[in-house]
Amino acid sequence: MWNCKKSVGLSLFVCWFLSAVLLVLLFIGPWVFTLYMTEYRGFDVDGDPLKNIKTTFAACFYPSAVFGGIIFYGLIKLLNNIKSGNIFIEQNPKLLRGVSWSCFAIGAITFAGGFFYMPFMFVALAGGFVGMLLRVLKNVMQSAVEIQNENDLTI
Numbered sequence: 001m002w003n004c005k006k007s008v009g010l011s012l013f014v015c016w017f018l019s020a021v022l023l024v025l026l027f028i029g030p031w032v033f034t035l036y037m038t039e040y041r042g043f044d045v046d047g048d049p050l051k052n053i054k055t056t057f058a059a060c061f062y063p064s065a066v067f068g069g070i071i072f073y074g075l076i077k078l079l080n081n082i083k084s085g086n087i088f089i090e091q092n093p094k095l096l097r098g099v100s101w102s103c104f105a106i107g108a109i110t111f112a113g114g115f116f117y118m119p120f121m122f123v124a125l126a127g128g129f130v131g132m133l134l135r136v137l138k139n140v141m142q143s144a145v146e147i148q149n150e151n152d153l154t155i
Contacts, residue, residue, distance in 0.1 A: 008083045019072040033057050053117050060113035067102040074099040088148035096138035103131030
């Protein structure tokens with residue numbers, strides 16, 4: 001039977017798995033990108049257009065990977081808090097705030113890269129949208145923490 005504990009456990013597993021994927025991509029990302037662009041998009045390996053796109057990719061990917069690491073750290077910490085029953089605590093809205101600002105940072109980085117490689121504009125849009133959703137969730141969580149703290153003071 002599926003329950004909340006299993007759902008949190010699955011979310012933790014996915015976060016750890018994607019963190020590992022991000023770590024691996026730090027080392028093989030440029031190679032995978034080059035393979036994709038040459039095999040599936042028809043770019044010449046030694047051509048200037050591919051070199052320019054690879055430069056844009058690296059300039060966007062590596063700074064974004066730092067913020068991706070911050071996102072995974074915050075989500076794992078948040079999920080561990082939820083797993084241990086610490087849901088309406090002051091730390092959780094702070095974690096959501098950090099995750100949302102990291103999404104906005106990725107959106108800004110990829111927006112700038114989108115002027116050189118158009119598909120990054122879609123990543124920028126997604127980063128901004130997810131960041132905004134998380135800001136709303138953070139505000140809901142912050143209100144719930146305040147209500148919980150107020151209820152703890154009443155008899």
